[in-house]
Amino acid sequence: MLAAFDQFNRPGLALGQVLAVAAQAEREREFKPTLPAGITVGLSSGTSGQRCVFLVSERERAIWAGNILARVLSVQAMRQFLNPLALPLRVALLLRANSNLYTTVHCRRLLFHFGDLLAPMESHVAMLNGLQPDILIAPASVLHALADAQDGGVLHISPHQVISVAEVLEPDDAQRIAQTWRCRPDQIYQCTEGFLASTCGQGQLHLNEELVHFEMDWLDAAHTRFMPIITDFTRQTQAFVRYRLDDILHVDSRPCPCGRVSLCVSAIEGRQDDVLWLPAWGSGADQAVFPDLVRRAMALAQTQTGLAGPCFSDYRLVQTTGSWVIRLHCVAAPDQASAAIEREIQTLCQAAGLVAPALVFAPWINDTPGAKRRRIRCQIKPQAERLVT
Numbered sequence: 001m002l003a004a005f006d007q008f009n010r011p012g013l014a015l016g017q018v019l020a021v022a023a024q025a026e027r028e029r030e031f032k033p034t035l036p037a038g039i040t041v042g043l044s045s046g047t048s049g050q051r052c053v054f055l056v057s058e059r060e061r062a063i064w065a066g067n068i069l070a071r072v073l074s075v076q077a078m079r080q081f082l083n084p085l086a087l088p089l090r091v092a093l094l095l096r097a098n099s100n101l102y103t104t105v106h107c108r109r110l111l112f113h114f115g116d117l118l119a120p121m122e123s124h125v126a127m128l129n130g131l132q133p134d135i136l137i138a139p140a141s142v143l144h145a146l147a148d149a150q151d152g153g154v155l156h157i158s159p160h161q162v163i164s165v166a167e168v169l170e171p172d173d174a175q176r177i178a179q180t181w182r183c184r185p186d187q188i189y190q191c192t193e194g195f196l197a198s199t200c201g202q203g204q205l206h207l208n209e210e211l212v213h214f215e216m217d218w219l220d221a222a223h224t225r226f227m228p229i230i231t232d233f234t235r236q237t238q239a240f241v242r243y244r245l246d247d248i249l250h251v252d253s254r255p256c257p258c259g260r261v262s263l264c265v266s267a268i269e270g271r272q273d274d275v276l277w278l279p280a281w282g283s284g285a286d287q288a289v290f291p292d293l294v295r296r297a298m299a300l301a302q303t304q305t306g307l308a309g310p311c312f313s314d315y316r317l318v319q320t321t322g323s324w325v326i327r328l329h330c331v332a333a334p335d336q337a338s339a340a341i342e343r344e345i346q347t348l349c350q351a352a353g354l355v356a357p358a359l360v361f362a363p364w365i366n367d368t369p370g371a372k373r374r375r376i377r378c379q380i381k382p383q384a385e386r387l388v389t
Contacts, residue, residue: 001243002052009055009238011037018053019043039237042192054192055238063234064195065104067211071198072188074161077135081109090131094124094138095166121145125155133159136181137188139167140174141367147180157181163188163199168268170295170375172302189268191247193240194232197265200258209262217244225250225269225290248275248290274376276319278354287354291376297344301337311337316365319378323358327365334361 001008005015013035021035022043034040038058056064073081073089080086088108094115106112113131115124117139128136128146136159138146143164149155162177162185169187177185187205189197197207207214211234216226225248232240252266269275269291276289298315314329324345328337338361349356 061104091135092133137163202258301340301344
């Protein structure tokens with residue numbers, strides 16, 4: 001698609017021209033400039049290793065804003081938004097980069113404030129304390145850090161809606177956010193390719209099948225996980241037609257109490273390179289180990305040390321050839337944490353009939369400011385023969 005970029009957008013813009021505008025915005029941290037005819041340029045974060053750009057017109061920005069307001073605002077937020085006698089909705093969005101797309105929602109009834117994640121956390125805390133947002137939107141890892149600041153007495157806000165974006169919302173993050181602000185975190189699933197899913201009033205993540213056509217590239221015979229192939233009917237400036245994503249979606253086939261008939265997703269498990277691989281006993285054939293299984297093992301290990309609380313607050317797991325390199329952000333007892341993880345990984349492999357990997361525990365390294373958190377990643381897919389021997 002990038003190789004034929006000018007053929008996939010109606011104005012016939014060259015990729016080099018668009019990338020130059022996006023790169024300048026990134027360097028100068030000024031995201032308002034547009035291309036001719038009011039076209040907004042956005043740059044993806046490149047979590048799959050391939051950075052991509054998106055183009056949207058003023059009309060498409062308005063359509064996006066309408067869909068976001070209609071599908072994302074809670075009942076309480078919508079009542080405040082529509083009531084001319086109520087205070088305007090105050091929305092804080094913390095992301096790696098701003099965009100004209102996001103600021104489209106700013107109006108007299110909705111006051112939009114952007115926080116650049118490349119800035120220090122202290123500046124975000126100060127901004128939030130001054131703003132007192134009704135709605136807080138940020139990546140899951142940032143929301144977790146803000147919950148720590150709130151519980152530590154540094155941050156003092158009471159949002160009535162918290163929304164996770166840009167990263168997989170994992171159960172430990174969701175639980176921490178709910179405990180701190182006494183509200184269930186919602187999710188927006190959006191990427192370069194479009195506005196793909198959002199949480200309903202019942203807390204279920206629904207695909208926006210009214211806006212985007214999804215074809216399923218199934219990854220298992222039981223049809224529980226798939227990689228989506230999307231066609232976005234709301235986009236005209238840039239065509240996304242039968243575009244295959246790297247994300248892995250876990251289906252929830254139960255009817256949703258909210259009444260929407262669009263497909264529910266129980267989890268966004270991450271990208272294709274978040275899937276780990278281990279050989280099966282006997283055959284040695286590579287078998288996929290989906291991220292949710294590994295997350296479950298790590299969650300169990302957190303509580304298996306006999307301590308009063310979790311012994312590690314975060315982790316990164318990278319598969320390199322025949323080893324899994326694990327970095328732990330330990331609160332206490334790192335040796336007990338390592339032993340508990342080894343036990344849970346062994347149990348997982350025994351239950352699945354897989355050869356357990358060699359685990360290498362390495363020192364914790366903080367993520368680069370503004371980078372998306374990826375807890376689980378397959379850097380090198382191993383050869384089964386090497387693992388078996």
